[in-house]
Amino acid sequence: MMISMSTRSRRVPHHTILLAAIILSAAAAMMALVPFEIPLTRFVSAHRVNWFVELMGDSMFELEQPGGGDLVVIFLIVSVLLYIGSSLVDTDCSRWPVIPRLQRALLVRPMICDALRRHRLRLEFLLVSSFCCSILMVKTLKWIMARPRPKRILFGGEPFSNWYEFGPYFLDHGLYRASFPSGHAALAITLIGLAYVVIYSGSWYRRPARGTLLLLLILVFAAAMATARIMSIAHWPTDVAFSLFGGWLLIHCLFFYGLRVASVQGDSYRYRGQTDIPPAWRAFRLCGYLSLLCLAVVMMVLGLRHFFFDHWPWLVLSIFVAVPLFAYAWRRVCREGLFCHAR
Structure with missing residues (x-):
């Protein structure tokens, strides 16, 4: 009995194993793709599927046809609105002319207020992780690395640079044109935060089967977005690979170590409880x-x-x-x- 308890206490937590798997997979993918950047990009772009590229690239928020990225934008808008409602129920809004009306509309519904308050930590995680993954990670590395896009190299004659090398762009060249990493792929992988909430967060929220299925669907969607970006000659394979693995790693660390949405006890996960609600x-x-x-x-x-x-x-x-x-x-x-x- 003592031996079994000792063995169980030394067991590595599941989230640590997953963290190591993400890091190793990312390192292997980035190293393996380096020698094949140009030929792989040429091959994928030569087999371009126009309707698929347009579907994944268009956005009704940019006055275009509805596209794949709209799913993520709608998810982010809903998350922001719910988080605002969650914070609004615990805020003194007497100094504002319009907001008190919205607050009163929420306070007359105590069940909704209680639900928003209890889920504030989850909503906070979705908001912060999405912002860090799709904006901060992408924009910071674009400005630092300044890597040219494939079109500039394959058709414009600019020198090629690997993902770990500084590119030729600078402030006077317009860093928005930088290729590394892919913003579209990073935006797609932000949905993985929702799968983490479903799998690991809360008692009645724990639905491993449903969460795993959701996780697989999100990975397929993110891989489709990454493929479309290579087909359109907008990004190199390492651009999208880094966005997928780097975004996943960032979201994983924020969930378990940054905001600690789930507390770990051995191999089981439990929500931190209603008494541990973050400030508005x-x-x-x-x-x-x-x-x-x-x-x-x-x-x-x-x-x-x-x-x-x-x-x-x-x-x-x-x-x-x-x-x-x-x-x-x-x-x-x-x-x-x-x-x-x-x-």
Whole structure:
């Protein structure tokens, strides 16, 4: 009996095994794709399926036909609205002219208020993880790496650069054209946060079979988006691979270690409980502080990079702004309880 209990106590948690699997898969994929970037891109783009590329690339939010990305945008809009409602029920809105009416409309429905309050941590996770994955991760790396898109290399004659190398773009070249990583693929993989909530969060929420099926469907959808981006010659294979694995890794860490939506006891997961409800509006504060953190990183890297590359060397002065900005943002993020024990 003592031996079995000791063995069980030494068992590696499931989420740690999954974390290691994601990291190893990401490293293997990024290394394996490097020698075949150009030929694989040529092959996939040569077998382009026009209706598929248009379906995954169009968006009714850009005044186009409905597309695959609209599913994620609608999910994000619903998550934001629900989170606003969850925070609104615990906020003093007497100073605002219109918001009290919305608050009163919620408060007269106690069951809805209670549900929004209990699910605030889940909604906060969906909001913060989506923002970090689809915006902060993508924009930060685009500005730092500045990798040319395949069209610029295959048809424009620009020099090729691997995903781990600095590209030729700079501020005066328009960094929005950078290829690494793929924003569309990162946006698609944000849905995996919903699968984590279904699988691991809450008592009646624990539906492993349904959650696993949802997870597989989301991975298929994200892979389809990644394939469409390569077909359209908008991204290299490593661009989309990094977005898929990097976004998944980021969401996994935020769920289990950052916001700690599920507390771990051996191999079982349980919701932290109604008494552990995060403060209202914390998700928006975290997104703001994390944006400052990423901005500081970009300023430091650009200053160092172009000082050594003799391109606008005066940008090294931005480091003196970036360091205190990074320290301030990091302290605020820790004070809000992200990746810290104190909430």
